[in-house]
Amino acid sequence: MNTKYIGFESPGVTVDLVIFTVNEDQLKVMLVRRAESPFDGFWSLPGGFLKIGESLDAAAHRVLCEKSGVDDVYMEQLYTFGEPKRDPRSRVITVAYIALIPWQHLPQPESTKVTDLTWLPVDHLPKLAFDHKEIINYAVSRLRAKVSYSNIVYGLMPKQFRLSELQSMYECIINDKLDKRNFRKRMLATGLLKETGKKDHAGAHRPAMLYQFKSKEIVFF
Amino acid sequence: MNTKYIGFESPGVTVDLVIFTVNEDQLKVMLVRRAESPFDGFWSLPGGFLKIGESLDAAAHRVLCEKSGVDDVYMEQLYTFGEPKRDPRSRVITVAYIALIPWQHLPQPESTKVTDLTWLPVDHLPKLAFDHKEIINYAVSRLRAKVSYSNIVYGLMPKQFRLSELQSMYECIINDKLDKRNFRKRMLATGLLKETGKKDHAGAHRPAMLYQFKSKEIVFF
DNA sequence: ATACTTAGTGTTCATTTTACACTTAGTATA
């Protein structure tokens, strides 16, 4: 903050969103197809330039709404990427955000026609535009770490759910199996869940109690 | 990344450094006195504008060297602050970094004359320029958290040290007392320390074995 | 009525964490 202003030399500033969901037992990330050079036709993270007068968080929310049609989701700033050559056209630094959306909350596409938006499993990504794969990898490692010391998975669950669904969510993210009894004990011991009283009668088997979170607040253990 | 370039509307981009050291059993942060409006005369974080062609990390290192005269220290990106009004003059977003410097490695000021640089304890800060107090508070909470699940304190220790000094370092940062025997057991159990063979004969008491880190690598537990 | 499927539940053992007090090896001083 001690240097003189040299406004016209300023880099461009964007926000890019790593929007996660879990579907078909896979952790997936939202990608949009670029329709211009550079990386024309490549998948990339949804993002956009920061507007003057707009906070970083506001810009991230704006992009989130534009692309997902959803607001009111868990979102946090991830990291700021600023290698000089990360955009081949000119200097652009990007502030990356993580967002979590329950699959059930997403407006489902009407048909299977090719669109410029997709959800791909994080462990099988094609070549992406810019440094977006690096950004996603960092986001995935942050998410995987955070799952184990917080209740951040809240952001990916529907309002009501079976404990087995919650367990499955954890297993998808950390990519490992958990012991059912220990998992239930631990979850109920947090005191963050409550029974809804309702039961889920799906399937030819004993119905499951539906649970929900007492609060949407994120807690660190 | 889907919007058009509007280069001349770009916000300014700075890096600001929260440089920590521990001295006199207190966690302290480096501050520089502003010599211009706004906040003329207030203490502020060392920082500067990002140069075109310079990566964020490089800019942070440049500022670090300018102000501390030290390189080769632990540094990590903290968070990017971008509220529209955080700089009253114009739109500036700042990428904040944390750096750790052992007190012993700092070039000591020759005299006690008033300078434009100081180290103040993080828990007793005066009013600071911009949103710098908020940035410091966030940095302190990050540091305090990270101390408990990594060996990040390496960054604050001199090359060789007594175990009691290491313990004291932990205690200063987390602001709590630790049990001596448990602390030693835990530290030695990590396998990251080695005896130097040398002993520290300071003081009228049994001399202490001097230890050092096997590697400067940061490890998460 | 029977088969099928997921829901739901406790205990034991191993490991980790915590609490806690005395002896040792020097330096300083009388």
Next chain:
DNA sequence: TATACTAAGTGTAAAATGAACACTAAGTAT
């Protein structure tokens, strides 16, 4: 040179936590 002083250095027992493990319950479908 004997004594006092100070921080260094060490082990164990109890408590808490984490990990492994298998059967019964309650529905739906045939």
